[in-house]
Amino acid sequence: MRKTSLALSVALLAGCHGPAPIRRVEAPDPGFGGPASFVDPRASGAVITLDAPPPISGGTLATRGAIVVAADPDRDRVLVVDTTTRDVIQVSLPDGSEPGRVVIDALDNAHVVLRGSGEVASFTLSLPEQVTRRRVCTAPRGIAADDARHVVRVACRDGELVTFDPSTEATPSVLRLGFDDLRDVLVRGDEILVTRFRSAEVVRLDQRGAELSRVTPVSSVSPTAVRPDGSTAEFIPSVAWRTILVGDDVYVAHQRSSDGELALAPGAYYSTGVCSGSIVQSAATLFSGAELTPTASPNFAQATLPVDIAVSPDVNSGYGTGEVALVAAGIENPSSYAPSVSRVPASSLDDPYGGSYGGCVYPNSYGFASGGDEATAPELTPNAIAAAYLEGGRLVVQGRDPSVLRIDGAAPISLGGELAFDTGHALFHADAGRGTACASCHPEGGDDGRTWTFQHVGPRRTPSVPPGFLTTAPFHWDGDLPNLGRLMQTVFTERMGGSELSEAQVAAVGGWLDTRPSVAPRATRGDAAMRGSAVFYGAGECASCHSGAMLTNSTTVDVGTGGSFQVPTLIGVSRRLSVMHDGCALTLAERFDPECGGATHGQVASLTAVDREDLIAFLETL
Numbered sequence: 001m002r003k004t005s006l007a008l009s010v011a012l013l014a015g016c017h018g019p020a021p022i023r024r025v026e027a028p029d030p031g032f033g034g035p036a037s038f039v040d041p042r043a044s045g046a047v048i049t050l051d052a053p054p055p056i057s058g059g060t061l062a063t064r065g066a067i068v069v070a071a072d073p074d075r076d077r078v079l080v081v082d083t084t085t086r087d088v089i090q091v092s093l094p095d096g097s098e099p100g101r102v103v104i105d106a107l108d109n110a111h112v113v114l115r116g117s118g119e120v121a122s123f124t125l126s127l128p129e130q131v132t133r134r135r136v137c138t139a140p141r142g143i144a145a146d147d148a149r150h151v152v153r154v155a156c157r158d159g160e161l162v163t164f165d166p167s168t169e170a171t172p173s174v175l176r177l178g179f180d181d182l183r184d185v186l187v188r189g190d191e192i193l194v195t196r197f198r199s200a201e202v203v204r205l206d207q208r209g210a211e212l213s214r215v216t217p218v219s220s221v222s223p224t225a226v227r228p229d230g231s232t233a234e235f236i237p238s239v240a241w242r243t244i245l246v247g248d249d250v251y252v253a254h255q256r257s258s259d260g261e262l263a264l265a266p267g268a269y270y271s272t273g274v275c276s277g278s279i280v281q282s283a284a285t286l287f288s289g290a291e292l293t294p295t296a297s298p299n300f301a302q303a304t305l306p307v308d309i310a311v312s313p314d315v316n317s318g319y320g321t322g323e324v325a326l327v328a329a330g331i332e333n334p335s336s337y338a339p340s341v342s343r344v345p346a347s348s349l350d351d352p353y354g355g356s357y358g359g360c361v362y363p364n365s366y367g368f369a370s371g372g373d374e375a376t377a378p379e380l381t382p383n384a385i386a387a388a389y390l391e392g393g394r395l396v397v398q399g400r401d402p403s404v405l406r407i408d409g410a411a412p413i414s415l416g417g418e419l420a421f422d423t424g425h426a427l428f429h430a431d432a433g434r435g436t437a438c439a440s441c442h443p444e445g446g447d448d449g450r451t452w453t454f455q456h457v458g459p460r461r462t463p464s465v466p467p468g469f470l471t472t473a474p475f476h477w478d479g480d481l482p483n484l485g486r487l488m489q490t491v492f493t494e495r496m497g498g499s500e501l502s503e504a505q506v507a508a509v510g511g512w513l514d515t516r517p518s519v520a521p522r523a524t525r526g527d528a529a530m531r532g533s534a535v536f537y538g539a540g541e542c543a544s545c546h547s548g549a550m551l552t553n554s555t556t557v558d559v560g561t562g563g564s565f566q567v568p569t570l571i572g573v574s575r576r577l578s579v580m581h582d583g584c585a586l587t588l589a590e591r592f593d594p595e596c597g598g599a600t601h602g603q604v605a606s607l608t609a610v611d612r613e614d615l616i617a618f619l620e621t622l
Contacts, residue, residue, distance in 0.1 A: 039430040040332040040383065042421050046504035049422045052515040054098050054116070055445040056329045056429050058307025059184075059242040061386040061398050062102040062110065067125055068388070068405060069110045070398050071099035074420035078102075078112055078121065080128045081405060083390060086413055091128050093121060096517065101184070103152070105145035109166055111152050113140045116517060120154060122166055136162045136172055138520045142184035142194070142243075155185035155194050157575070158522050161209060175209040180575070181449075184243040186250065193243075193250065193292075198449035200240035200254045202292055215292045217254055217285040220299065224271050225260025225279075228453060233260030235281050235299075238450060239443050241307045247316050250287040251349075253309035253326055255280050255440065256299075261453050266494040270434035278435030282306040284326050286349045295350040299360040302338045304330025304431035305439055310387040310395065315346045322346040325379075325387045325395055330431040330439070332383050338431075339377075340384035341397055378406040423505060424512025432498030438509075445516055447576055451583035459582040466571045467518045468550050470510050477581045479556040479566045484510045522574065522620050532618025535611050541603045542615075546570050551622065560598035574620040588616045 053074045060071040068081040078091040078099055093099060098116030104125070105111065112121045118140060119133045139157035146153055146163075154162040154172075159180035164172035183197040191212070192205040204212040217237040225233035235256035242253045258279040262268050269279050282303040286295045300306065308327035315322030326342045334340040348361045378387070378397035386398040394408035403415040428438045428445075441448050447462040454460060460477050475481040481490060485506045492498040501509075536542045547553050551570040558564040565581045579585045584596040591597040592604050592612055599605065604612065 040421070040426045043423050043426045043430070043505065045423065046502070046508045047421055047423045049420070049425075052512050052517070053420050053422050053425050054517050055425075055443075056305070056307060056385055056400070056439065057100055057115070057241075057444055058305075058327060058329060058385050059101055060099070061308075061388040061396070062104050063388045063390055063396065064104045064108060064125065065391050068390075068396055069102050069104060069112075069125070070386070070405065070415065071102050071112050072400075072403060072415070072417065073098045073100060073115070074400055075403065075417045076116075077417070078110075078128075079403075079415050080110075080125065081413060081415070083396070083405075083407060083410070083413070088413065088415060089128050090416070091121075091123065091131060093131075097121075098517065101141070101143045103143045103145045105152065105166070106147040111143055111145070111166065113143050113154065115140060118520065120152070120164075134164065134169075134172065136164070137174070138522060141182055141197075144185045144187045144245075146187040148187075153185045153187060153192060155182040157182055157197075157519070161185065161192070161194065161205075177205075177209060178211075179203070183240055186243065186245040188245060188248060188250075193245075195240050195243045195252065197443070198239055198447075200237040200252065202240075202243065202250060202252065202287060204292065213291065215287060215294060217252060217256070217283065217294050218296050220256060220281070220283075220296070222258055222260055225258055227259060228261050233258055235259075236450075237283075237285075238280075239440075239448050241305070241443070242309050244309060244311065246311045248288075250292060251309050251311055251324070252285045252287065253306040254283055254285065255306065255448075256283055257281075257448065257450050257452075259453070261455055263455050264457065264495075267497065268495045269436050269491075270497055277301065278304075278440070280436050280440040282326065282328065284309055284324055284349055286346075297349055300326055300328075300342050300344075301360045302331070302431075302435065303328040303342045304435055304437050305429060308386045310389055311346065312389050312395075313391065313393050324349060325389075325397075327384050327387045327397070328431075329383075329385055329429055330437040332426060332430050334380045334382060334384075336380070339379040340381050341379035341387055341395075343379055343395070376406065376409065376411060378408060381406045422512055423508035424510065425516075427492075427501070427505060427509050428512060432492055432496040434497035436496050438492065445513070446572075449576065449578065449583075451578070461578065461581060461583040464569065464572065464576050465513055466550075466569060467514055467516055468569075468571070469513050471548075472550050472552055472554050472566075472569055474554070474556075474566070477565045519572070519575075521572075521622065528614050528617035529621050530618075531611075532614035532616065535607065535615045536618055539603060539611065540607060540615060544602070559601035560594070561596075561601070570619065570622050573622055588619055 062069045066084045070079045076093045076097045080089040096116040097114040100113040100115045102112050108125045121133050123131045136154045137156035137160045140154050142155035144153045151163050159177045161175040162172045181196045183195045186193040194203050201214050203214050219234040222233040238257045239255040282300040283297045285297045307329040310325045312322045324346050331340045344361050378395050381397040381399040383400045385400045396407045401420045403417045405413040441462050447464050451459045451461045475487045481487045488506050545567045552567045556564045585591040
């Protein structure tokens, strides 16, 4: 929740009245249909928060012994929970902090990434009221404790690897890598591992930041789909939501996306096969050995939006032991059939008949670890966003709304705080009923970077949906969807298999998309960006189409790329490579190749090489 007070505070929840509740605008459902399958039942009406909750990112738990540290991005706070005494201490943070990843170092200091403010908050577990915050970068994402060197590493979305010594106030050191879209960072001996969000790559670096190798999860064969040339389609690794280190092994919770040809018709985004399901699969891949060799991971059936992964402490005690828990944020109203956390034997991640041949595993295939008590089973946590194992092997799961911890064999521990429900947020993240959520292709409200192939149409890259999205109608590259209602009917209801949505529900989705927190732009590149701005609004004639607050005039034009396409917004363009309708430009420079960007695309053909470099520098600031 976005609070009015900026002061840091700490209080036992039992004696804390908390901040004022979120104001809401509520409208009854006029009867156009109930919520989609498995969606939080509150979405049957329209509840719009004036302070929109941030997109779900997951992975907000860390444990040490019986202590759990839980970041709460919806309410700008961190909770320190003693699972033995059930005491809960709340650490409040400034408005818009959006706490994310948590790590606990060898000295029992907790460090929390603040995605919204570009900081890391640190405190000792025994004295959480003494919080320090330090600036690290514009968009921090992953964090790891390098205990051998007594430093903390932070991976930033725009390609910075930041290192600081938590025992001093010295300015952090910044290493700029040659690639961006960073997600998690891990320390494995003398190696630093970073992941890339949309490509699901794991990149090995040495201590100086030099690249050693890159690996990705393996593709899986689609049992039903084909490519345009008639060959068997595959599910290609994409969107690595969460990566953890267990011993020397790396576990990644990620998606896989079909490269088959899709129809523009009802049911296009799913099939009726038992294991085939959605065009987006959920998977968990184990990378082992010095070279991080990936296993052939199966499809995790019914695990829409795999935002976190946890591995039990006994996983290395012998072959066939231990379990893996995969959190599915798309299951907002879980049941024993579709739990919010899939718990499977760790050995199922190394199944040669799984990932390679399109096989699947089912959640809770060997029963609830809590002995079948659904009242306390953590895998049935509503609105789950994170999971971790306690030292003794019990699973703990964090629910975002209501804010709660559920632990194997114990009554839930309420974390207090106001409810943070928003109908648009719920529908955007929910499994529409066939294994796909809006956030499957638009993770964290952005895009998956994929170019899909459609029958009779050709390649189309996933469009971006930044705040202000509603003003860019009509939608899709061909401009064939005049408004959000038509888009939701065509995509959510028909192609994804979701329920019919009421006008109020559609309005709630639009309200959340347009008012959710936006990511701060990249740091400027000084004089080059200023000169590039002059080119953009002058000789390049870019602003003749890329105009207004969203840098688009929302028209459909032919710039020499094989047809007429919508003018896309340029907001955040450097963070969503590739670009163009068919994703042909893997870099901004490649957009200026006439074979990709079009020979009549502005007046860039007349620009000098220096002008183009300056123009790219400006585009990177948007």
